[in-house]
Amino acid sequence: MTGARAQHPLAESAPSLGLPLTICVLTYGPHASLARRFLTSLYEKTDPALFHLRAGLNEVEPGTHELFREYAKRFGNIEVFDEPVNVFKCPLMRRMFYEPAIMTAWTLWCDDDTFFTRADWLQRLALKIERKPRAAMWGSVHLVWRRDAFIRDWIRAARWYRGVAWQRGVNPQGQEATEFRFATGGFWAIRTEIIRQLDWPDPRLIQAHDDFLLGEALRQNQLEVGNFCRGVKINAAARRNPKAEAVRRIRP
Numbered sequence: 001m002t003g004a005r006a007q008h009p010l011a012e013s014a015p016s017l018g019l020p021l022t023i024c025v026l027t028y029g030p031h032a033s034l035a036r037r038f039l040t041s042l043y044e045k046t047d048p049a050l051f052h053l054r055a056g057l058n059e060v061e062p063g064t065h066e067l068f069r070e071y072a073k074r075f076g077n078i079e080v081f082d083e084p085v086n087v088f089k090c091p092l093m094r095r096m097f098y099e100p101a102i103m104t105a106w107t108l109w110c111d112d113d114t115f116f117t118r119a120d121w122l123q124r125l126a127l128k129i130e131r132k133p134r135a136a137m138w139g140s141v142h143l144v145w146r147r148d149a150f151i152r153d154w155i156r157a158a159r160w161y162r163g164v165a166w167q168r169g170v171n172p173q174g175q176e177a178t179e180f181r182f183a184t185g186g187f188w189a190i191r192t193e194i195i196r197q198l199d200w201p202d203p204r205l206i207q208a209h210d211d212f213l214l215g216e217a218l219r220q221n222q223l224e225v226g227n228f229c230r231g232v233k234i235n236a237a238a239r240r241n242p243k244a245e246a247v248r249r250i251r252p
Contacts, residue, residue, distance in 0.1 A: 008049060014126035016133060018105025019050050022192070024096050026056040026089060027112040032063035034112045034237055039071050041115040045231070046122055052104065053078045054096045059086040090205035097200070102192050111186040113237035121231030125189060128228050136218060137190040139183025140229035144212050145171035146178050151209075154250060155216055160198045162220045182215025183225055186234040194223060204251040213250075 011019045023042070027035045042053070055068050055078055065082075072078035081096050097107070106129075118124075128138060146152075155161055169179030188211075194200075198217050201210055218225055 008047065010047075010050065010123060010126055014123075014130050016105075016129050017126045020052055020104060021050070021106040021108060021189075022052045022054060022102045022104045023108045023110065024054045024056065024093070025110045025112060025114075026058060026092060026096075027060050027064055028058045028086070030061040031112060031237075032061055032067060035060075035064045035067050037115050038110065038112055039067060041117070043071065043075065045116040045119045048075045048077055050122065051077065051108075054081065054102075055079070056081045056083070056092045056096050058083050058088070058092055088207040090201045090207065090210055093201050093210075094203070097195055102195070104192060106189055107192045107195060108189045109185075109187065111235075113235060114187045115233050115236060116231060117233050118231030124230045125228055128226060129189075132224075132226055134224055135226035136194045136223035137183055137188060137214075138226045138228040139188035140186075140232075140234055141225060141227040142182060142184050143169075144180050144182070145169055145175075146180065146212075147171070147175060152178060154204070154252065155213070155220075157252075158202060158204075158217070158220075160202070160217045160220055162222075164220045164222075167219070180212040180215055181219070181225065182212040184234060185211030185214075187229065187232050189228070194218070197221070206249055206251065208249040 008019065010017070025038055027038075057064060057068065057080060068078060068080055072080070081092065081099075083092055093109075125138060129135070152166065167179045167181070169177060171177040198221070200214060200217065202213065202217070205213070215225060
């Protein structure tokens with residue numbers, strides 16, 4: 001940590017954050033406007049001295065490349081992970097997490113349709129972390145119910161599975177189902193040591209289901225998820241990848 005970062009008031013008031021932190025964003029396809037919105041909001045609302053940015057560029061248009069080159073030249077805290085052909089979300093996420101391994105105490109994940117709306121979003125997150133040190137992850141918490149045995153079998157085969165009994169509930173249709181509590185995948189913050197502990201993302205993941213399965217991986221390992229989304233706009237665009245439906249979303 002540089003002297004400037006060490007002296008930042010947030011570093012003094014929220015030592016558990018271990019500033020700087022690492023923010024990861026995944027961009028896709030011909031959507032430079034979303035990348036611009038994300039970058040503009042991040043750098044306008046967040047002191048660049050407080051974070052490193054890892055940017056995954058998945059089959060993006062030239063305008064997106066130019067945006068990240070411009071911001072990298074201006075701020076000097078961006079590392080780009082370029083994939084000329086779409087490799088889908090989770091394989092690129094693994095590359096961003098481990099090549100090289102993230103060394104900061106906390107890692108934040110953002111999809112490209114996420115953006116920041118308040119200048120105090122990071123301060124508010126830091127306050128949550130200080131007040132609840134047992135929480136391993138923070139994000140916008142949701143519930144989902146699944147009735148398919150395939151998902152339960154897939155979880156049982158995971159290296160992070162610990163045999164914890166399923167959380168049973170009733171879905172909106174009034175049917176008994178397996179209940180999953182998780183932080184939605186467009187934005188979350190996690191202790192980096194937990195990424196390594198779980199070897200996340202699971203190598204069998206491709207494009208979808210990574211959010212509620214991460215929630216289950218945490219529950220299986222008795223790790224808490226806290227609710228936070230103040231000053232962060234999530235899922236603020238229509239689904240953009242028409243190829244996603246044509247691939248197997250998770251591997252056995």
